[in-house]
Ligand SMILES: Nc1nc2c(ncn2[C@@H]2O[C@H](COP(=O)(O)OP(=O)(O)OP(=O)(O)O)[C@@H](O)[C@H]2O)c(=O)[nH]1
Ligand SMILES: [Mg+2]
């Protein structure tokens with residue numbers, strides 16, 4: 001029998017499971033989501049699963065469906081090889097962004113994660129504004145961000161120090177680790193930071209070396225990796241699904257596909273945590289209708305002037321805040337329209353039914 005504690009099952013998760021009052025179900029964790037099924041781990045081992053019709057159709061939107069990291073309530077069949085997923089337990093933490101598709105919606109990437117590692121490669125990919133976007137998403141879901149600068153073998157010590165300082169200036173206390181999966185520098189240190197029974201994930205653009213690092217941690221080529229494109233040094237989107245694995249030291253780690261875009265939606269909490277300093281200045285501005293652009297006595301302008309607030313950081317905050325609020329509005333408006341449309345359809349159908357009766 002497998003101990004679920006080894007897969008991160010906490011007391012809170014057990015309570016959430018027991019609160020379902022479904023003695024016919026057992027708890028399982030989603031380790032991967034495929035097109036047509038889920039990969040799961042439960043006390044009886046690994047198995048594949050599918051959602052019940054009820055779970056699928058009762059879902060108000062995609063957020064209610066299982067994602068990697070979720071604890072779910074399952075019914076097991078066929079000699080413990082197949083499961084029906086009935087329930088998704090409440091998520092302790094989550095990673096969610098704006099769905100990159102055409103409709104404005106939330107997309108939950110993974111859940112029940114303790115630490116999210118934002119991976120940027122030292123040679124090409126390093127970008128503070130992108131880090132800020134990740135911070136907002138990660139903190140919004142109640143997760144601790146850590147910055148991981150990969151491929152450190154490709155830059156010299158001076159550049160490394162510069163990058164560390166730059167990260168420190170925006171990270172709000174998040175740690176920053178530098179390492180190289182090729183030379184092995186920093187990898188053991190990273191491994192010991194990953195504690196047994198906790199869940200972490202690797203996030204970042206394609207080609208920054210997430211899967212290579214995970215292979216180094218596993219000591220085997222479990223995940224496919226691929227060289228970056230010669231022409232522009234971008235990755236080839238080698239990893240195509242999110243997958244949870246357990247390392248030898250008992251830590252749980254999720255590899256994810258490289259992200260092309262990261263839009264935050266309705267991420268107030270994440271913005272507040274990441275840009276608390278900026279928000280405080282804005283609130284302390286003595287004019288409630290201040291545009292912070294030219295008003296004499298504006299606290300924001302004064303802070304930019306005396307160097308306590310970086311103008312670039314302020315402008316990026318404003319941009320992220322507008323974007324997140326705008327997507328949230330579009331999302332709510334669409335939900336409202338869908339609801340009204342649903343009501344209209346229902347009343348038309350009902351009208352027909354009445355006539356026939
Ligand atoms: N020089 C150097 N190259 C590295 C290092 N780590 C990874 N690479 C190379 O970077 C390329 C991309 O690595 P992957 O692990 O496939 O990148 P990924 O982040 O998983 O990419 P996606 O799966 O597409 O999101 C491979 O050719 C690796 O060999 C490193 O520490 N130093
Ligand atoms: Mg990969």
Ligand SMILES: [Zn+2]
Nearest residue numbers: 285290292298
């Ligand atoms: Zn102002």
